Amino acid sequence: MxxxxxxxxxxxxxxxxxxxxxxxxxxxxxxxxxxxxxxxxxxxxxxxxxxxxxxxxxxxxxxxxxxxxxxxxxxxxxxxxxxxxxxxxxxxxxxxxxxxxxxxxRFALAAWEIQGRHDAFDVQTQAGLQDGHWVLTGRKTLVLGADTAHTLLVLARTRGRQRDTEGLSLFRIAADAPGVHIAALPTYDGQRTASVRLNAVTADPGALLGPLHGAWPQVEAALDTATVMQCAMSVGTMDKAFELTQAYAVTRTQFGRPLSAHQVIRHRLVDLFVSVAQARALTEAAAAALTHDAPRRMRAASLAKAFVAQAGRKLGEEAVQMHGAIGMTDETEVGHAYKALAAQANLLGDAAWHLARLEQLDPLDSTHQPETPACDATTP
The missing domain is CATH 1.10.540.10 (Acyl-CoA dehydrogenase/oxidase, N-terminal domain)
Structure with missing residues (x-):
């Protein structure tokens, strides 16, 4: 329903x-x-x-x-x-x-910085107490939804070194507060993000959310949740791109025959269908794991993103290729779907970053394996 x-x-x-x-x-x-x-x-x-x-x-x-x-x-x-x-x-x-x-x-999480790339814990933005108030200074990039947000949730360092996960705190800052400068940066796939500059922004003591110096575990959990939901959005885009490509192959004729009459086109469509089904299954398993302990949640989220990022980008490329030159134009929906899949492949960590994260995680106990769906021999 x-x-x-x-x-x-x-x-x-x-x-x-x-x-x-x-x-x-x-x-x-x-x-x-x-x-x-x-x-x-x-x-x-x-x-x-x-x-x-x-x-x-x-x-x-x-x-x-x-x-x-x-x-x-x-x-x-x-x-x-x-x-x-x-x-x-x-x-x-x-x-x-x-x-x-x-x-x-409306809210926006200001976590990432330019030097950190996909590592949201790589934070140079500083926050300190002055005369009983918090003062924040720094720059944030890729702040999703910041151009329409009323409130920013800013991840700042209150102690420790630049790449320490300990020593990070989260602050609630009004988007129109003095010293906050938001530069809207639309992405090539039609989404909206922004660069945020904090120039000695003053906030009252109640602006601190959660424990002082200990915000990272909860922020990391939120990033995993967003990663899984972004995978789900990619699955929807993949499904739409496949549907458009299948319909085009059935209706487009060359030399008096529809494209779908060619066996090689049928085989390629089957491969795309399988990749959508696999991406959906992994994403559903990752969504079910979001309520479990941190290692299991992190593993499931990265497994899903590593697969969906690669499968989504490949499906988008195949869809555009099978459409021919028309697939490269802004007047066709499949071109928009491809740009969305290409952007989503890098958002919240690309496949390489999530594979590296999986490598760093300790192997799960054999009695607590993630509930991943059974896949056939075609699974990469």
Whole structure:
């Protein structure tokens, strides 16, 4: 019922033509405000949160919705709010989590910095107490949804060295606070991100969220949640790209025969179908593991992302290639799907980064293996 209702609404309100109009708007312009209240009214912002803060559903429900959002190539900052910020707010500021779930307030997590690349714990931004108030100085990059956010959640170093995971703290800063400079940076796949500069930003003592010096474990859990939901969005985009390619192969004729009449095209379509099914299975298993202990959660999230990043990029390339030259144009939906898959392959860590992370994790005990689905011999 959730998937059916989501697909009906997105087909009506987030069509490809509406997406094109949104992308042709002025750089950094916000998406139509009418969509966000509708997302809140339908409970899409509350998925994965507990009932105490107005939430409903499980991570599995959240991942299912993410697939539909990815399928429709929705530009709204759903991932930035419900996957990146919601887990942190639920743990340390339930009142703010309730504001997020109701659509009243939008948030953005300012974690990454240029020198750290995919390592969000590589933090140079400093926060210290002066005259009883916190003062933050530094720069953040790839802040998803910051251009429409009311509140920033800023990860800053309060002690320790640059790449230490200990010594990081999280602060709640108003997006329009003095000293906060947000530069909107639309990405090539139509999403919205921003660069944030903090110039001696002053915040009251209550701006600290969670334990002083100990924010990283909860932030890392939020990053894993967002990674899994981003994988789910990629699965939806993969499914849409496959559907478009299959339809094109059936209707496009050459020399009096449809493309699908050629056996080699059929084989390639089967390979794409299998990759979508494998990506979906791994993502669903990772969503189920989000409530488990940290090593199991981290392993499941990285396993899913390492596979989906590579499979998604390859499927996008195959889809465009089978469309021919028309697949490279902005007038075709498959071209937009490919750009989305290429961008998603690098967002929140690329395949190489997640494979390296898996290598660093201790092997799981044989009695506590992750609940990954059985795959056939074609699994890479």
């Amino acid at each position: 959730l998937l059916d209702s989501a697909r009906r609404y997105l087909d009506r309100s987030c069509s490809f033509e509406q997406r094109q109009a949104s992308l042709n708007a002025a750089p950094g312009a916000s998406a139509p405000d009418s969509l966000w209240p509708a997302f809140a009214e339908m409970g899409w912002l509350a998925l994965g949160l507990p009932e105490a803060v107005g939430g409903l559903g499980s991570h599995g429900d959240q991942a299912a919705l993410a697939q539909e959002l990815g399928r429709a190539l929705v530009p709204e900052p759903w991932l930035a709010n419900t996957a990146l910020c919601a887990p942190v707010l639920n743990a340390w500021a339930p009142d703010l989590a309730a504001e997020l779930a109701s659509g009243q307030t």
